Amino acid sequence: MAHILLVEDSPEVSLSVSEILASAGHTTVEAASGKEAIKKLRGAQFDAIVSDIWMPEMDGIELLKEIRGSGNNIPVVVISGGAPNAPLTYTAPLAATFGANVVVYKPFEKAELLKALETVLAD
Amino acid sequence: MTVAPVSSMRSQISEFDRLSAHAHLEAMPTPAVVLDGAGMLVAHNSSAQELLQSEVTAGVGHPVGGLFRVMAERANRTDGVEKPASFEQAIGQVWYHVSAYPVWTSLEGPPLQIIIAEDITRRKRAEFEIRESEARLEEATRIAQLGTYKVYWDTEKVQWSPHMYVIHGLSPDSFKHTPEKYREIIHPEDRELFERYGQMQSQGKALHGAEYRIVRKGTTRWLRLDGRVLFDVKGEPYASFGTCQDVTESKQREQELKNLLRRNAILYEALDASPIGVAVVTTDSIRPEVFYINAEFERLTGYKTSSLAKRSINALRPKDGGGEWDGVMLALQMSDGGSFELSCARSDGTNLLAQLQVAPVRDLPGREATVFVLNLRDITIxxxxxxxxxxxxxxxxxxxxxxxxxxxxxxxxxxxxxxxxxxxxxxxxxxxxxxxxxxxxxxxxxxxxxxxxxxxxxxxxDVAQLAAYPIGTLVSDALHLLHSGLPPGIKLEYEANASDAQAMVNPTQVSQVVLNLVKNAADAMNGEGMVMVQLGLVDLEQGAADALTLAPGRWIKLQVADSGCGMDAYTLSRVFEPFFTTKEAGKGTGLGLSVVYSIVTGWGGALKLESEVDQGTTAVIYLPAALVVAP
CATH class of the missing domain: 1.10.287 (Helix Hairpins)
Incomplete structure (x- = not known):
């Protein structure tokens, strides 16, 4: 049972991810952009962050830079719609460079995300 | 025949002798007189009658005048009464050979003189003509710079005309002709040739001539010898004679001509090796005539030079259409150059899609050209x-x-x-x-x-069919597909002020144009910056329209601006060239802007780039508006 900050601009994706997390008994706070996520991080304690990369205002990479820049070591699971071999899109190496603990590629199934989350929470 | 009277005959001449002498005298075909020792006329034949009259001779028993008197006097003066004497003398137009023969009729006293005057006018004239012709020949050889020579084979004696010495640069006084000495003058490489020629002549083999070099005062000269062999009565060659000429200049001209021909041959070969069809057209006559075509031109058109030469270039114009040829004709007429994409009629009736470049050949800049070079290239591929x-x-x-x-x-x-x-x-x-x-x-x-x-x-x-499409939607769709492919630091903004406007475009091509322009803009900003896409309507006035080579009126304006590194003038001048790129290898093909350019011009629109180094670049596209829905 963990308290998760879910950062995702697509309402449909956000819904599906929060439902997965809820099914495992986790509680979720949603943010539609990196900027919103920063605000919400200030107001509450979270066990982990699940974040998309491409978002308006402040994207996932910017968000990671901000979090790690302020010395926060909170586990971050990046969920990416990009293909690993597509050069112009956000890729795992990029996210990993800026401090993501793990990258899960969309579309993922319930078990995939929950397993990744379990791993980062155990660390 | 008239028998001249013989009066006052000396007693010592018997009647028989008298008659015999008379008959002999009369039988002579030439004028003849007999004088006594005192120079008095004793007898004459009828042929002499006329001469005697003209010489004012009174008659027999009187002294002779004129020609006969001169003879008589000469015979006396030389006291050569024992010897016959002769001389030549002209009376008017007639030449005479006058001979005097002494005839003794007794042992005492002076002899009679028989004087015979032979008309030699014809011989004299022939002699004169020969002299004249020799003089003319001499003059002709002098003018022709011909030397003449004669060689006697048995003694090796050589006769040279004065000009032979001039040709050889020798002095008749100092040069003593021997075969060895002459051999020294001949160019070492030609000595054998010359000797062989001499041998052939001495064996009576008449050769037409020989060309060989001599070294004259340090410089090499070419001589030409034309000899004929002379044969004796036994048919043996005994001498050779002929002419000699300095042919150095004509040899040089011959060599120059050879060089020129070789140069021409090389040029023709080079032209035939060219992968581009080349034709030379002249416009001296009313119609532009084909002067020459190379092998590739023959291959492309199917015509041979022989079948196309002297014909009008219009032979290549297809029967149907071929309107592009008007431009070619106009260029030829105006002494102008140009490049034309056209259909070219081949000899087999098929058409060739070709690019024809016309270039005038001018003697001087600005001068009107009558010769044109045409380059023909197959552009099907x-x-x-x-x-x-x-x-x-x-x-x-x-x-x-x-x-x-x-x-x-x-x-x-x-x-x-x-x-x-x-x-x-x-x-x-x-x-x-x-x-x-x-x-x-x-x-x-x-x-x-x-x-x-x-x-x-x-x-x-799809074939680029143009139809009216809502341009605003097409652009936003394209941007939608694109936006998540851009680097994280690139912000994309879209401002549509004419989203209802309909443009005559092809939707696929719109995507390509937007994609290329936005991607170029993003690449120019090194991952950080803003790409601003704006769509709107614009009314172009005459001046602005002319600058864009568009018609004045309403156009749809699509603008993609970046805040990137911009371009210098050189880069800006080349951006529409296919494969021109400033990007690192692997980052771009250099096709983007050239594709945009070809698409936009294909729509009948225009593309303008404004850029300055470090100030960013703005690409402005003018699209033909189909229909504008009133707001």
Whole structure:
């Protein structure tokens, strides 16, 4: 049972991810952009962050830079719609460079995300 | 025959002798007189009658005048009464050979003189003519710079005309002719040749001539010898004579001509080796005539030089259409150059898609040209290649898009996968939630379908049919496909002020144009900055329209601006060239802007780039408006 900050601009994706997390008994706070996520991080304690990369205002990479820049070591699971071999899109190496603990590629199934989350929470 | 009277005969001449002498005298075909020792006329024949009259001779028994007297006097003066004497004398137009013969009729006293005057006018004239002709020959050889020579084979004696010495640069006084000495003058390489020629002549083999070199005062001269062999009565060659000429200058001209011919041959060969069809056309006559075509031109057109030469270049104009040829004709008429894409009629009746370049050949700059060089190139393959390039560029663009497409689809598949899975777990317990899941799944499915359709539209290889399309929607669709493919630091803004405007375009091509321009803009900013896309209407006035080579009036203006590194004037002048790129290897093909340019001009629109180093670049496209829906 963990308290998760879910950062995702697509309402449909956000819904599906929060439902997965809820099914495992986790509680979720949603943010539609990196900027919103920063605000919400200030107001509450979270066990982990699940974040998309491409978002308006402040994207996932910017968000990671901000979090790690302020010395926060909170586990971050990046969920990416990009293909690993597509050069112009956000890729795992990029996210990993800026401090993501793990990258899960969309579309993922319930078990995939929950397993990744379990791993980062155990660390 | 008149028998001249013989009076006052000396007693010593018997009647028989008298008659015999008389008969002899009369039988002579030439005028003859007999004088006594005192120079008095004793007798004459009838032939002498006329001469005696003209010489004012009174008659027999009187002294003779004129010619005969001169003879008589000469005979006396030389006291050569014992010897016959003769001389030549002209009386008027007639030449006489006058001979005097002493005849003794007794042992005492002076002898009689028989004087015979032979008309030698004809011989004299012949002699004169020979002298004249010799003089003319001498003059002719002098003018022709001909030397003449004669060689006697038995003694090796050589006779040279004065000009022979001039030709050889020798002095008749100092040069003593021997075969050895002459051999020294001959160029070492030609000595053997000259000797062989001499041998042939001495053996009586008449050769036409020989050319050999001599060294004259340190310089090499070419001589030509034309000899004839002279044979004696036994048929043996005894001498050779002929002419000698310095042919150095004509040899040089001959060599120059050979060089020129060789140069021409090389040029022709080079032209025939050219992979481009070359024709030379002259416009001296009323119509432009073909003067020459090279092998490639023959291959391309199917015509041979022989069949096309002297014909009008119009022979290559197709019977149907061929309107582009008007431009060619005009260029020829105006002494102008130009490049034309046209159909060229081949000899077999088929047409060739070709590029014809016309270049005037001017003697002086600005002078009117009457000779033109035409280059003909088969562009069938070029066209195919250009189409293939466009297609491959489109595939490249598709590749670039695939990242964005994958992102879209993946995001849409995410709720489908997750919610259908979760929904199964709660199907019995929470039907309200399940219904909501279905709504999201359904909407995601529809969105995914749209994305796939867009991609298919883009990838379809359709002929660029132009029709009226809502340009605002086309641009926003293209940007939508593109935006997630851009680097994180690139912000994309779209401002549409004429979203209802209809443009005469091809939707696929609109995607290509937007994609290329935005991608170029993003690349110019090193991952950080803003790309501003604006769509609006503009009314172009005459001046502004002329500058863009558009018609004045209403146009749709699509503008893509970046805040990137910009371009210098050199780069700006070349950006529309295919494969010109400033990007690192592997980062771009250099096709983008050239494709944009060809698409936009294909629509009848215009593309203008404004750029300054470090000030960013703005690409402005003017699209033909189809219909503007009033707001």
């Amino acid at each position: 070029d066209r195919q290649r250009a189409e293939a390039l466009l297609q491959s560029q489109k595939m490249e663009a598709l590749g670039q898009l695939s990242g964005g497409v994958a992102h879209e689809i993946n995001n849409l598949l995410q709720p489908v996968l997750a919610l259908s899975d979760l929904g199964q777990d709660i199907a019995d317990t929470d039907p309200v939630k399940v219904r909501k899941y279905f709504e999201v799944i359904s909407s995601s499915g529809r969105k995914a379908r749209d994305v796939v359709r867009q991609v298919l539209t883009f990838a379809r290889r």
